[in-house]
Amino acid sequence: MHTALTSEQIASYRENGYLAVDNLLDETELASWRQAVDQAVADTIAKDSASHDIRHNQTGEGYYQQVFMQCVNLWKSHATVKALVLDARIGQMAAEISGASGIRLFHDHALIKAPWANPTNFHVDNPMDPYHSQQATMLWIALDNATLQNGCLYFLPGSHRTSRYDTTSHLGQAGIGDLIADYPEWACIKPQPVEVKAGAGIFISGMVAHAAGPNMTLNPRRAFAMLFMPEDVKFNGQQSVLPDEVFNRLQIGDAINDDEHLPLLYSQDAPTP
Template structure:
């Protein structure tokens, strides 16, 4: 498994020649300086604290010149995934945890999509599925702090995604928090792209570990190279075969018997690290056999110019009814452009 470390991380240093530099400023202020600021401004502490939090959040602007190594890109294209270790500093990780936890909590127990009351039209066996993980989609649309955090980071993630996929422009399809609760069910083998409202061989996801993801608490598993098999099937049939996340881990092999003998790879990650995986890669996650949560935040991205294929997925009823098959999914309200390699700004 190829892992790329980041210089400047307090959670581990790299001796690899393929290290990825990803350093960002943090806001630091002593208690004495904080109280002096409050006194000088003569403003309530709560107001000043909120201002400092906003400044702290805005300081988490990723560097715009981050690049993956040629070895990482080659590994991704061959295997369908790549791990980037310590992409968040300890301070940044804490902000991510606080922000995403708040956004998830705002949704309550059964408010998966931003539009309260909208039914899940993608998944089956919901009684089982809801015990696989707590899934909260498009937090950027319902929480202002999540919006700011996700989009500042997503611009960098989209740049890296364009590099991995060899394309010029990337839009957001959706974000989602995936929290494996204590004793949660396993996530059965599946492929992402068949669920989505567009077809593409260049769609990609980034999965950010907010907690250490281990084989004990439900880390990700991949079947390396299976993105090529899924792509070949799509090119022959003109459509992707959809397998729901249900109770039976082996359902995927009914659709793709040729991968039954594939070698699975566990992908444990330290908190603050991330993985990129092709939307065509077969993947899943283990059971959480611990009394603690395993938190992750993800961003799913689609190439600019992707067209509606007739599936609703995460689209609102209003959006779904307004689209015709073949319409370009380029709404800046629903699918903003994250990165354009041709832009000079």
């Protein structure tokens, strides 16, 4: 795994709100991630046809269901995925890029755009999360080449610097550009497509506006993402995909530090081996 980040890469992330890291995974690692994620997705779908989209719990034939197929927290059900995801090197990269002193895993999710999948609407991630933080970040790993044809990500560069937690236009709940109604000043920011090769990783600020195109090819566009929580965040009252057990214990303002469900991947104070 190519984990070294240069100061230019970190500066670019801070400037734009995202950073593509080419060849994050080498060929052998990519093969392992594909195998682990494919198996975990197949098992999850076979077990419970509704559980593959617990974030939105859509079981109908609606538009959002055809944006992507989403399987959340595969690290909990599959030891093969867990071994890949609970990696201190990944946590350290997320800490370096975001400036957080330590990183917990909030959740993972496989994001598969099937052939003919609808576009992913422009949205900002962190307003939906159970904690609000400028340092929230996600690592989106391409398991296939992500292209203009099959649904690569798009960004509004720099939008993380002016986005707010009260954004109302959420993932799957709005049209492709409805977010602009919340931020008329972003209407002049040119959407930037980011095509990457399989094995690349894109760090995405929890505050940057992003989207993805439709899949106009005959093959799926597979990606696997990990959402990272800075170690010192406070609960804001939103459950999102927090397990009931964790959610029911928390009061607004409490530190979110459940080691079982939200494992600490890396901390400056106590570096994990």
